[in-house]
Amino acid sequence: MKNAMSPAKKARFKAILDATTRLLVEKPTASMSEIAEYAGVGVATLHRYVESREKLMLHLGHQAIQLVSETIEEIPADEENDETYISQLVEALVPLGDKIYFLGHDASVYYNKELEAAYEKLRTPVKQVIQRLQEKGEFSQAVSSEWILNVLDSLLFLTWQQVREGHIAEKSAASLVLNTFYHGFKASGRK
């Protein structure tokens, strides 16, 4: 599906990608036949849209990157907004968990150079805000911004898993992440 698609086909393609996402979250090893069935489409048709399983995965990867990119870009990242940036980011990203899932957990996505580069590019604006917050003294300067961002990533992923498995209410997820991220678990008022 390299060529331009009609709007109708584009919508159908998107429906296939979304169905694939939903299925793979439940069963990461699903075969192309299972994916086709789940998407309500014949195997042949599935292959008319994506030329291989690997390409399908890469589509999902790009979709995720695109989605997260747009989400991040919508959050103002100038110096006046640094203080609220992180919480806005967390609020916005928690619901995207399933789409982001593949970025870190499918082999054919994880080891792709192009996607790896796009992922790194995605992180830079966030990292810059973190660095400014460190310089302003809002965040600890004892650790690298890279580490802080990685922890944020991990927390987001953990949270999404917990929400998905029904262990955490979706509403309380963001504040849980933020509290943990900001203060850890040591009770305040103690050394």
Place this chain on the structure above:
Amino acid sequence: MKNAMSPAKKARFKAILDATTRLLVEKPTASMSEIAEYAGVGVATLHRYVESREKLMLHLGHQAIQLVSETIEEIPADEENDETYISQLVEALVPLGDKIYFLGHDASVYYNKELEAAYEKLRTPVKQVIQRLQEKGEFSQAVSSEWILNVLDSLLFLTWQQVREGHIAEKSAASLVLNTFYHGFKASGRK
């Protein structure tokens, strides 16, 4: 390999399991042939030790559970030691990352009921210490002990990845985890 093995065979079996661990960390999709080659053993011999790929994975899972169990049991978990328990735990578990890797990341391990139960059992003593620390007011009581433990797990795994990729020095790993876990990233002295 259900029957008892001679000490020599037992050692060879252990060598195979260790080699498998090392390879799968680098290449999670490695085939049985690749595993055999990497372990310096013929495919036939590999199958003389494990009857299937899935059983091999379960062996690795059990190995990991066993290792973590022993490690946890060595840390005194009575009330007087609660304050130092977590740091001792982190120090001891960071180096075991590769062995633990499979517990959370291989499908045939992750979806096995027996291992799932063993994993849950593994967590209870740690969870109890966390609960006592919460009751003593050392840890925040605003969140569940389950969440605290999950975050600790995530941090341990993230750290092990970062050490493996050379982004964090092994020596500094444990204190990084502990600091993050205790205090988060908000600079102290701020609200």
Place this chain on the structure above:
DNA sequence: ATCAAATGATAGATCTATCTATCGATTTTA
């Protein structure tokens, strides 16, 4: 030194997944 156990190499049986080819039916579009 001998003999049973264990091994490696190889070939192959079996299975499963991916992808293609074909064709009649359905839908879209002009």
Place this chain on the structure above:
DNA sequence: TAAAATCGATAGATAGATCTATCATTTGAT
């Protein structure tokens, strides 16, 4: 409504992985 595009179903070609069978060779305990 007629032509073109797209579809689902199916069968099959290809490929790769798992596991087994066989046999000559090596290892190791006595």
